[in-house]
Amino acid sequence: MEYTQAEILQTVRMTEMEHLDIRTVTLGLSLRDCATESIETTGQRVREKIERVASRLVSTVDEIGDEIGIRVANKRIAVTPVSILTEGARGNPVDLGRAIDEAALSVGVDFVGGYSALVHKGFTRNESEFLDSIPEALASTETLCGSVNAATTRAGINMDAVARVGRLIKEAAERTSDRGGLACAKFVCFANAVEDNPFMAGAFHGIGEPEAVVNVGVSGPGVVNHAVQHAESDLPLHELAELIKKLSFKLARAGELVGREAARRLGIPFGIIDLSLAPTPVPGDSVANILEAMGFERAGTHGTTAALALLTDAVKKGGAMASNSVGGMSGAFIPVSEDAGMIEAARVGALSLDKLEAWTSVCSVGIDMVAVPGSTSAETIAAIIADEMAIGVMNNKTTAVRIIPVPGRDVGEMVEFGGLLGNAPILPVNRFSSDQFIRRGGRIPAPVHSLRN
């Protein structure tokens, strides 16, 4: 036989028992040719274009998933940052957000990303107004996700944007207080945002991207978790890294197969494969459990930053060997509410906001799907974001914050978002004020290592 029984068993076990799935096939779509002087007309053109280009996306991807035998959990669309489309146009940007949402619902995708603005160095007049529209747009739509890029290593941190994002997160939570502040789960603030990221809430179709492109986000913490759990307990760490690297290679190859096939059938070029280990609330499909299997009582304790560094790096190396189209975030995600192991670790007090922040210096993104008390001030949220932006800018990596100040809830309570977004225990924030620092505004200059020319 061309494959050994062990090889066939391993693949079947991964896809059927260890939740190996493709987290998302994301169609990146430029909407720049839809911009007009009126937001209403732009909305019509946008709706028509999305419905035309993405009409077969969901059925094609499901068909491929079924044939190959790997579930594709989500089908998504990422569009040109909407703030670019509203530049110089009359009308309310929220209407354009709604038009995009309607088109996404009509083609049957799970999420559409791109209600975004790139303001790392400053705002245009339009972007300043656009930022104010984000809470309403996210609260009044179903599938629409938004993001703000507030910092880059080259430009430094736009602290005015950070302060405003703190306020808009509070407003978005208030507008969806009946749903636990759900609108905040659809918003992320970035440093060094990635233009071809297929993952939500931060996906948008960057301005350097082609007309349309198919990007794939692979998942697979369950597979790595199983392997680490079954490895000998005294296996040295470099050998554990090797084990993870080899598995990650296989995950990436499976993802690329699905992505290239989808691209071929849709007649759209293949973009990148993002190798991030993206957990789900299903037991075992957890990044926290992988860390614990490496030898910790609970995720979040001392040493887990080192373990996460090993994991992220091994995943990247395996993926880089497997495909020459690796992009996006590529590492490990640590969303608290979407990972059963994280939820448990936070619930028993092993995992704090401070440790999550430390992890973000070595993982692929940042403070993700963290619920904090509804009473947390906009300034404190902005300060949490500022810390995260600083880690990204100084370490030349993408970092992000997706935080939900849950209205009316306090530390120790749980909040339920449903589906892939899961549920989260509300974590305490530092009770001392950061207000004056945030109110200063201005910019934190780019670091010296931005001067690389």
Added chain:
Amino acid sequence: MANEELIYRITRAIYDRLGAAADETTVEQLVTDIYRAVEPAIGKNGSGPSTPAQARATFADSAAQEGSANRIVISVFGVDHPGIVAGVAEILSEAQCSIIDINQTVVQEKFAMVIIANAARAQLSVADLKNRLRSEGEKLGVHIYAQREDLFNAMHRI
């Protein structure tokens, strides 16, 4: 390779005589038997007839070049009892899928079988075939998974 061409010609001749509706398993058996019979005459490997396994491997190699997107890996696991192989083979035969390779073992009453089937001339869509296999699996009390072969190629071969 001359032998591949020979196998192809034998297969072609059998199908021409029996028609496309011929039973795949019988055809494959006939091809193997005829190939074994004529092989010494054409002096393959210099000495004596090859084993059926070798003949089958050559058969599989030639099929591999057709492109693996048409091939399906069917894995069956469960508690052993009579009729599992027959049940799966019947569905494949009805769907006009030929079996390229088959490997079956029973260890401590646990049944495990892997079939690589060629679906290039299949009468059913992959989704329908999977549904048939799934319901047959429920009837037989075993798990049946069907996945395109290129997944295994991507994951396990460089």
